[in-house]
Amino acid sequence: MLDILHTVVNIGIEKPIKILHITDVHLTFSTEHDPEFQQELMSWRTKTFHKEGGCPDYTPEEYFREAIRYAEEIGATLIATGDIIDIYTEGNLLKVNEIIKGHDMMFSPGGHEHQKVCVRTMEEEYPYFKIMREKIKDNFRRFDIDFESRIIGGVNVITANNGLDYYNAYTVNRFEEELERGYPVVVFSHDPVDDPLLGLTEPYHPNVKLSTEDYLTSNRMLQKLLHDRRVKATFAGHWHRTEESVIHGKTHYVTDGLFKGKCRLIEIR
Numbered sequence: 001m002l003d004i005l006h007t008v009v010n011i012g013i014e015k016p017i018k019i020l021h022i023t024d025v026h027l028t029f030s031t032e033h034d035p036e037f038q039q040e041l042m043s044w045r046t047k048t049f050h051k052e053g054g055c056p057d058y059t060p061e062e063y064f065r066e067a068i069r070y071a072e073e074i075g076a077t078l079i080a081t082g083d084i085i086d087i088y089t090e091g092n093l094l095k096v097n098e099i100i101k102g103h104d105m106m107f108s109p110g111g112h113e114h115q116k117v118c119v120r121t122m123e124e125e126y127p128y129f130k131i132m133r134e135k136i137k138d139n140f141r142r143f144d145i146d147f148e149s150r151i152i153g154g155v156n157v158i159t160a161n162n163g164l165d166y167y168n169a170y171t172v173n174r175f176e177e178e179l180e181r182g183y184p185v186v187v188f189s190h191d192p193v194d195d196p197l198l199g200l201t202e203p204y205h206p207n208v209k210l211s212t213e214d215y216l217t218s219n220r221m222l223q224k225l226l227h228d229r230r231v232k233a234t235f236a237g238h239w240h241r242t243e244e245s246v247i248h249g250k251t252h253y254v255t256d257g258l259f260k261g262k263c264r265l266i267e268i269r
């Protein structure tokens with residue numbers, strides 16, 4: 001059974017809308033085509049998440065399927081904010097594509113969609129970022145992984161990629177265009193807006209090279225999320241815990257991991 005947290009965001013729209021926010025599923029599948037170290041890693045990580053999740057009754061895959069079913073049943077838009085897969089394996093990509101096939105979902109990637117291993121010192125040996133980004137785009141082809149926007153019941157519901165701890169120029173430009181349309185906006189990303197690493201990409205991801213301009217652009221978006229009155233709330237994952245922070249009078253929500261069965265049903269009124 002899903003453990004659903006209910007959240008109401010009051011912005012004064014005529015007919016309320018529903019969003020089911022899921023994040024951090026951390027699927028841990030592999031096939032015999034995946035390198036042996038990944039197969040071993042995935043069986044070890046399965047146990048880790050089971051323990052970290054407080055030994056829940058169901059698997060992350062079962063919770064994922066249940067969340068999709070539940071969102072459809074109640075007519076909620078399903079939004080997943082990354083770390084759906086624990087690492088990039090053939091097993092995980094086959095599984096995730098099988099699970100979401102034929103179902104509607106909005107998606108923004110997390111750091112783990114970019115990883116072949118979950119030990120950063122090993123990753124640093126790979127010029128992995130460029131390759132991974134192309135692979136992610138290829139395998140999540142139905143999504144624009146950087147930015148999507150849907151007007152639902154008069155609310156501009158946005159997914160914006162910050163999975164590698166920054167917003168890229170394309171994401172920021174699209175966001176600013178959407179903001180100008182004048183609808184109230186809610187934004188879903190992997191990293192919370194008050195994550196201490198947001199804007200510190202390079203020390204944490206040594207293969208991602210950003211210019212001063214890139215950091216300024218990313219920060220411009222962050223400032224708008226925090227200060228612009230058209231942005232009504234933000235929702236994120238990544239921390240594997242539930243939080244609400246009020247910053248400059250606006251609430252920013254962090255949703256716990258679906259690998260524990262946790263998710264958030266948002267009603268915007």
Ligand SMILES: [Fe+2]
Nearest residue numbers: 024083238240
């Ligand atoms: Fe995560």
Ligand SMILES: [Fe+2]
Nearest residue numbers: 083110111238
């Ligand atoms: Fe994360």
